[in-house]
Amino acid sequence: MDELDRKINSAFPGYAVRKDLVKMVRGNAAVPSYVLEFLLGQNCATDDEAQIAAGVERVKDILAKHYVQRAEAGAVRSDIKQEGYRRVIDKVSVELNTRRDAYEATFENLGITHVLVGADVVKENRRLLVSGVWCIADLTYSANEAKDESPFLLTMLKPIQMAGFDMGEHVRARAAFSAGEWVDVVIRTIGLDPSQLSGREKLYQLTRLVTYCERNYNYVELGPKGTGKSHVFSEFSPHGILISGGEVTPAKLFVNNSTGKIGLVGYWDAVAFDEFAGKNKRPKPDIVDIMKNYMANKSFSRGIEQVTAEASMAFVGNTSHDVGYMVRNSDLFEDLPAMYHDPAFIDRIHAYVPGWEMVIIRGDMFCQGFGLIVDYLAEALRHLRAYDYSNLYAQWFELSDSISTRDRDGVTKTFSGLAKIVFPDKEMSKEECRWLLEAAIEMRERVKDQLYRIDGTFERVEFSYADRQTGEVREVKTLEEAEYAGAYHARDLVAGPPATAAVPPAGEDLFDAREPEVEAFATAPVVAAEGDDEAGADGPALFEGHREFRENQRGASYDTLFGDYLEGAREVRVVDPYVRNFYQCRNLMELLEVVLRRRDFSLPEVRVSLTTAPDEYPGSHQEDYLAQIRDAVAPMGVDFSWEIDRTGTLHARHLYVDDRWDILLDRGLDIYQRFDANDAFCLEASMPEMRRVKQFEVTYLKVGE
Structure with missing residues (x-):
């Protein structure tokens, strides 16, 4: 367990679960993750491996004995009749039958209805009346002749979801974490490893959850396949529903005119349309018109009544082109069906999450540590819907x-x-x-x-x-x-230079709690430059001034940043306290590759020196990596050496080129987001300009004049 694991277990006892256990217990049971995590939270909330293993076996045993598979419902009903008793796990919903003046339960998988439920049970678990609750229930059988009564009798019912929620307790527990730590807790709760996500990716993961805590929120996310766009709507919360295929009738979504029964927007906090994109889809015009009115006014008209609802709407789908193509040739909504590619509909969208900035989900990106059980966080978000921030x-x-x-x-x-x-x-x-x-x-x-x-x-x-x-x-x-x-801005008659915007001052990174030397989320432009480009007598003009690069921008490589300044260099000095881990040493190697490409071969060699801080972790390979770099470039005419500064005062990052340039690097060489360098077919591995970068700044200062 790391420090965040310990804090989660301490602040949220009983509501913490190790996320990798869910796959171990699921088996072939079609039980939502929030149910499995609730059971795991009750049985495996410990750091003792033996107790965890025993808890996992208990949960597996509970599911094997009591979970009702739809295909076996008939056999289970028969067992209850013949044996007289059976404990089952099923989703149970309750309605008040006013004719009988009694509460009646419906067991979804078991396929039985009109089962009498005591008023005290309903009073303690009001969600039974709203969206239904997964429960452990004891059923007996007693034959009767009444047509409207069920022979199945309920003797015990215990929810295995959150039956209640204390908002004050949640706020107090949240206070134990910094903002960055709490963001990581939420990302872990979703099921992902926050250490593998950039600040903007974490932000967009949070934005997916806004539909659960904000009423009448309209959200769209379009992007490549495999980025997990629909996950939080299918597995995260019992208060949301995912409509596969993206198509639904007005009667199902809003109101059935024949029965007067309200549709999905009246029962769910979030209604998500999966696979919403697709130009060949032909939704009915009437549903688009009703949806536009609902998205704008929180109400809709069907028949003679005006109906109000609070469900948020999420539209997720895949794009058929990359963002560069869409910007140059069409628009970012180009893949929507024609009926939805309507300014009136689009204008009602509150937020567009750029799915092309989200990483493709890999197997190693799932959380292996502790997070909250998703049902707990889902309840917290549901309670927050009533507040306005x-x-x-x-x-x-x-x-x-x-x-x-x-x-x-x-x-x-x-x-x-x-x-x-x-x-x-x-x-x-x-x-x-x-x-x-x-x-x-x-x-x-x-x-x-x-x-x-x-x-x-x-x-x-x-x-x-x-x-x-x-x-x-x-x-x-x-x-x-x-x-x-x-x-x-394709409609602009005159294209001007990019506007200059201020960069937020340095501070703690809200979206990355791992180390202080990380980027802050900001919306500064890709390049905001001040300086001059006066040509010198000894070559073409080189930019002198300040540049800023935004997180997730592409197109910045060591060659584009430093190549012209390294042209014909005799001596290069790198000062960067964070050249320790393998990927940081690999960054240094890529810089030396640029030095080699820009080398003046009339010179016998180029001297490159590094000043860095020591890696004090046990088992460090820092000097081994640096020695391998020295041996690799030596035959190519690069004399590489290094110095380990152990004073603890080294902080500023510089790239000195001869006696001509001092290039100040606020992040040093660590400018790239994570990518799979071991994948032979990964473009980012062989084409640095295709990598997304962290937010960083570069200042080019001419010296020695």
């Missing part, structure tokens, strides 16, 4: 007056949802508030920018906000605009 940012920031009411609603609802998840006690710093606000602005701006491309009646909007204390105005831009500035 949308104005928390107003004490520090003010949105631009140019942002319309609908855009403002999108920003504030996303901000409110993210704040509920990360800061349920409403206690956040100014910079933490800024991170969430900028993220919310960017996700709504992505929607509005596409409307500008699709419909000529829409005008460009400057998405900015002002600091109430300093008066500073910051403009927020999407990552796509920064990466494809020339093509992003």
Whole structure:
């Protein structure tokens, strides 16, 4: 167990579970993850391996003996009749039969109805009346002649989901964690390893959960296959439903005019449409019209009545082209069915999560440590639906007056949802508030920018906000605009240079609790440069000044960053305290490859030296890696040496080139997001410019003049 494992178990006793155990106990039982995790939380909440193994066997035994498979329901009903008694695990829902003045239960898998339930049981477990609850139940059999009564008698019913929830207790337990730690707890609870996700990827994982804690929230995520877009809607919460295929009738979704029964939006907190994209799909026009009205007004009309509901809607699907193609040739909504590729529908989307920034889920990315049982977090989010956090940012920031009411609603609802998840006690710093606000602005701006491309009646909007204390105005831009500035606003008659925006001051990284030397989530442009490019007498002009790169940007490699400055270099000195682990030493090797490509072969050799800090962890291979680098480049005319600075004062990162340039690197050489360097077919491994980067800054200073 690591420190975060221990904190989770200490702060949430009984609600912590080791996430890798779920696969061990599932077997062929079609039981939702939140049910399995509840059982595991009751039996395996310990760090003792022997007790965990015994607990896993108990859970397996419980499922094997009592879980009702639909295909075996008839045999189980027969066993109850012949044996007179059976304990079962099934999903149970209850309705009040006013004619009998009694509560009646329906067992979903077992296929029996009208089973009498005591009023005291219903009073203690009100969710039985709403969405149904997975339970362990004892049933007996007693034949009777009444047509409307069931021969099955309920003698015991015990929920195996959260039967109750204490919001005050949740807020107090959350206070034991820093913001970054809590984000990692939520990511672990979803089932993923936070150490393998970037800050923006963690943020988007949280945004998927906003549909559960924010009423009438409309969210879309389009991107490549295999990024886990639909996971949180199928496995995370008992309060959400995933509609496969993305198509549904008005009667099922809203109201059945024949029976007057309300549809899915009246029963679920989140209704998600899987595989929503697909130009060949032909949804019925009436459902699109009703959906647009519901998304805008929280109500819909079917028949003669106006009906109000609170369900949030999520639309997830796959894109058929990469983001570069969409930006240059169409728009980011191009894969939607024609009926939904409608400005009126798109304008009602509060947030667009760019699925192409999400990593493809691999087997090694699933969490192996402790997280919360998902049913606990799902209940926390459901309770937070009743609260409004949308104005928390107003004490520090003010949105631009140019942002319309609908855009403002999108920003504030996303901000409110993210704040509920990360800061349920409403206690956040100014910079933490800024991170969430900028993220919310960017996700709504992505929607509005596409409307500008699709419909000529829409005008460009400057998405900015002002600091109430300093008066500073910051403009927020999407990552796509920064990466494809020339093509992003295709309707622009005159294309100007990318706007310059301020970078948030350095501070604790909200989305990465692993180490202090990490990027903060920000929405600065890809390149914000100040300086001059005056040509020198000895060659072409080289940029002098400051550049900023955003997290998840592509196109930055050591060659594009430093190649021109290393052209014909005689001596290169690298100062970076974090050249310790294998991947950091591999980064150094890639820099030396650039030195080799730019070498002046009229010189006998190029001298390259490294000053770094020691790796004090037991079993360190730091000097072994550096020796291997020295031996590899020596035959190619590169004299590589290193010095280990043990004073503990080394911090700033520099790249000195001869006596001409001092290049300041705020992150050193550690600029790349994680990628699979061992995959022979991984483009990022062989093409550094295809890698996504962490947020970093570079300052080019000319020296020796």
